Amino acid sequence: MSRMHASQVNSRNAASVPSTAHLMRWVIMATLPGIATMSYFFGLGVVSNVMLAGIFGLGLEAAVLRLRKRPIRVTLNDSSALLTGVLLGCSLPPASPWWLIGVGMIAAITVAKQLYGGLGHNPFNPAMVGYALLLVSFPTYMTLWAPPQEFIPSHLWAQIAGTLPTAQLDGLSGATPLDAFKHKGEAVLASEFWATDPLPNDTLRAWRWVALAWLAGGVLLLVKRIISWHIPAALLGSLGVLATLFYLSDPSHFASPLFHLLTGATLFGAFFIATDPVSAATSRRGKLIYGAGIGALIMIIRTAGGYPDAVAFAVLLMNLCVPLLDMYSVPRPTGQQRTSPVKPGEQP
Amino acid sequence: MSSAFDFPGGIYPPERKQRSNQAALVSAPLPMRVTLPLQQHSGQASTPCVAVGEQVYVGSIIARREGMISSNLHASISGVIAAVSASHIIIEGDGQDTWQRLPSLDWPHSAPAELLERLNESGIVGLGGAGFPTSVKARVVEQHVIHTLVINAAECEPYITADDLTLRHHPTEVLEGAQILAKLCGAQQILIGIEDNKPEAIKALNKALPNSQPVPVALKVVATRYPSGGERQLIKRLLNLNVPSGGLPADVGVLCHNPGTLLAALQAVRDGQPLVSRVVTLTGEALTQPGNRWVRLGTSVKELLTQAGLDQTSVAQVIQGGPMMGTPLLTLDTPVTKLTNCLIAATIAELPPAPAESPCIRCGECESVCPVALLPQQLHWYARAKDDAKMERYHLFDCIECGACSYVCPSHIPLVEDYREAKGRIRLQRIESVKAEHAKHRFEFRQARLAREEAEKQARREARQAQNRRPHSHASTENSEKVDLRGLRIAHAAAKASVKKAEKTLARVAQEDPKQPLDDLEMQLATAQENLRATELQLAQAREQQPSKESS
Numbered sequence: 001m002s003r004m005h006a007s008q009v010n011s012r013n014a015a016s017v018p019s020t021a022h023l024m025r026w027v028i029m030a031t032l033p034g035i036a037t038m039s040y041f042f043g044l045g046v047v048s049n050v051m052l053a054g055i056f057g058l059g060l061e062a063a064v065l066r067l068r069k070r071p072i073r074v075t076l077n078d079s080s081a082l083l084t085g086v087l088l089g090c091s092l093p094p095a096s097p098w099w100l101i102g103v104g105m106i107a108a109i110t111v112a113k114q115l116y117g118g119l120g121h122n123p124f125n126p127a128m129v130g131y132a133l134l135l136v137s138f139p140t141y142m143t144l145w146a147p148p149q150e151f152i153p154s155h156l157w158a159q160i161a162g163t164l165p166t167a168q169l170d171g172l173s174g175a176t177p178l179d180a181f182k183h184k185g186e187a188v189l190a191s192e193f194w195a196t197d198p199l200p201n202d203t204l205r206a207w208r209w210v211a212l213a214w215l216a217g218g219v220l221l222l223v224k225r226i227i228s229w230h231i232p233a234a235l236l237g238s239l240g241v242l243a244t245l246f247y248l249s250d251p252s253h254f255a256s257p258l259f260h261l262l263t264g265a266t267l268f269g270a271f272f273i274a275t276d277p278v279s280a281a282t283s284r285r286g287k288l289i290y291g292a293g294i295g296a297l298i299m300i301i302r303t304a305g306g307y308p309d310a311v312a313f314a315v316l317l318m319n320l321c322v323p324l325l326d327m328y329s330v331p332r333p334t335g336q337q338r339t340s341p342v343k344p345g346e347q348p
Numbered sequence: 349m350s351s352a353f354d355f356p357g358g359i360y361p362p363e364r365k366q367r368s369n370q371a372a373l374v375s376a377p378l379p380m381r382v383t384l385p386l387q388q389h390s391g392q393a394s395t396p397c398v399a400v401g402e403q404v405y406v407g408s409i410i411a412r413r414e415g416m417i418s419s420n421l422h423a424s425i426s427g428v429i430a431a432v433s434a435s436h437i438i439i440e441g442d443g444q445d446t447w448q449r450l451p452s453l454d455w456p457h458s459a460p461a462e463l464l465e466r467l468n469e470s471g472i473v474g475l476g477g478a479g480f481p482t483s484v485k486a487r488v489v490e491q492h493v494i495h496t497l498v499i500n501a502a503e504c505e506p507y508i509t510a511d512d513l514t515l516r517h518h519p520t521e522v523l524e525g526a527q528i529l530a531k532l533c534g535a536q537q538i539l540i541g542i543e544d545n546k547p548e549a550i551k552a553l554n555k556a557l558p559n560s561q562p563v564p565v566a567l568k569v570v571a572t573r574y575p576s577g578g579e580r581q582l583i584k585r586l587l588n589l590n591v592p593s594g595g596l597p598a599d600v601g602v603l604c605h606n607p608g609t610l611l612a613a614l615q616a617v618r619d620g621q622p623l624v625s626r627v628v629t630l631t632g633e634a635l636t637q638p639g640n641r642w643v644r645l646g647t648s649v650k651e652l653l654t655q656a657g658l659d660q661t662s663v664a665q666v667i668q669g670g671p672m673m674g675t676p677l678l679t680l681d682t683p684v685t686k687l688t689n690c691l692i693a694a695t696i697a698e699l700p701p702a703p704a705e706s707p708c709i710r711c712g713e714c715e716s717v718c719p720v721a722l723l724p725q726q727l728h729w730y731a732r733a734k735d736d737a738k739m740e741r742y743h744l745f746d747c748i749e750c751g752a753c754s755y756v757c758p759s760h761i762p763l764v765e766d767y768r769e770a771k772g773r774i775r776l777q778r779i780e781s782v783k784a785e786h787a788k789h790r791f792e793f794r795q796a797r798l799a800r801e802e803a804e805k806q807a808r809r810e811a812r813q814a815q816n817r818r819p820h821s822h823a824s825t826e827n828s829e830k831v832d833l834r835g836l837r838i839a840h841a842a843a844k845a846s847v848k849k850a851e852k853t854l855a856r857v858a859q860e861d862p863k864q865p866l867d868d869l870e871m872q873l874a875t876a877q878e879n880l881r882a883t884e885l886q887l888a889q890a891r892e893q894q895p896s897k898e899s900s
Contacts, residue, residue: 336593
């Protein structure tokens, strides 16, 4: 075994690898541009989401570790629970009530992560399990994206405390671009739809800026070699290609590829969700298939499914395929013959 | 010049070679007492051939090779044998340093057999770390055609500079040693593979190159990257050849030798000097006088490090070998052997103990650095589950244990340790199953022999009865049980076929791998022959009865 370790030597080469805790913290850092941009357009509710979810994440993780009689401080220090909180917080509608975030984080940390054995053992992306649970259980709250608004919205505190009457909630919400486009109706052509100016002021611009901010964070992760390019590239590539094909087949009904790439959670999902190494495929070939699968599923669910956006479901569905992908994407080691791998029990 | 070919993965650990490559290569002080283990090479331990109290000189043989893969051992100082045990021989020195050399050989005009015998006699083994007997390696030409001899001077592990200094000081001699081995294996060319972090050695080699005769020599400088000194990795980089899984470089027509080995080979041939000393890198922050030394085999590590200015207070661990693949010494009261290429006396700040292990997050960093393109994290998973079948399916045995995956693992998992353990476990199982198989074959042989003896007895009895019967008529034959002539014929044919098959297998295996023990296959052949003999007897007997039955 190596007596040297990359995280401990002051190598002159930039290619040294940080420890797990550092990796997690880098990902959290990379979410900051996205969070800042979202807050700028959608108000302080984004920050409250992230902070509440982060606190829930740490608290729940500590509680479960205590029950499991595992070291608490060391494990919390790896920042993975905090990261799950941050990611879920970024996915929820701004200024979500505290109990919504709490329920989501219980599903994410307690069920999806710790019940499976903690960090490294969860087959599903914890943040997306939380998100998917909330989406199917509390659709009213989960589709409540307010249009771009002032930094401190008027009902912010009541919203977070969950004391705002439901009747008033509807007044606050506006449709996301994906949502609006999905429900434009069969008879309406895309050109007609856009001509009606269907979205509140600035909505499309806000979403594009947010998407670009996630892209910036993603590029930071790529440059720091925290994530590899395989999954984001395959995801965006397959989504882009499919969206282009659909668009070219019938531009009057399908949204443009740029619309698919720059609205909704596409870029956030490509760089921050799908790249979660624990629940993704491991080999390079496997990662490419995994990413491409997510991209294809996003496209399919967005155009043919019941939900306007589909990153969470696409990721969870591909998480299911990971064992299969891992099994069939074993690279051929140097020196091995170009044949199928040795079946168990056979003499090598 | 850089090579166009490459192996996947690889890492760039800090080199830390400056610490030991500044000082010139000098001899360590002559030790007054040496401990020479009988196992300093791969294969079987050698057998002592001296008695306590016997006077020996430097180069006197003190233990002889045992079996196919083994090596002779020689006294490294002159003096008196102080102890002979099952594992080592101790010599008390007389301080005279009197040598006993073999006659010098003029290698260009010596017969290959003579040169091979000299390498064998002189106890030359690979000094890169594996310790494979050089004469056995040279004999590989009996089964393979070798086109290239590679001098593996990559020395990719951090800290180690033994080959670097050897080449700086003895470039001509290393090349001459390479010529000897090229002559023995019939190589058409000699390639020197060296990393570009050894400019002085490269300069020295370039100067010595034009005088190297008769096989053409080429120097190939490769970019520094760990583990390009791995045999397979270097062959890939220099020649773009893939050594097959489970195979040897000889399978693609290549032999690799370490510069130190080549120098030792030349000294054995030209000077008649057996392998009694080697170059050892002494380095680490806890040494005040690091550098490379010619060290007599059997010198105590403690003595050697003390002479190099070991700081007892700051040393945290002493590692034998490099920091990537070496092993920490449990005690300093251990001798330098033919395999000791480097001793690192490290402080705690220099090589801190591994941080606490955390769970694998499947980040895939290990996969991207693996020089064999394995999936280390999947192997880790199965290693922890002790799922040996899966590990073999994921090519565990292609792992070269370079430690690149452990080096980059963000969760600080000792991956290679797991793999080594699993390899050991699987090897043990294989040996057990082979043993069981052999026992089964022995049993089958015994059964077959008994059946054959029974058949012979029966035949004799029948013959006797027939003789007794002759005066009378054929009357009694009707009592004899009905004989299934057709069944016996089939059994006879099957036995014949199995003898042929066993012969074929034996011939094929013997040709493919003469090193393999053949006793089990011989046993299987003997079993088949016994069966054949038995069926032959039964058939003959039945035939004898049959016509008589028909006639009656």
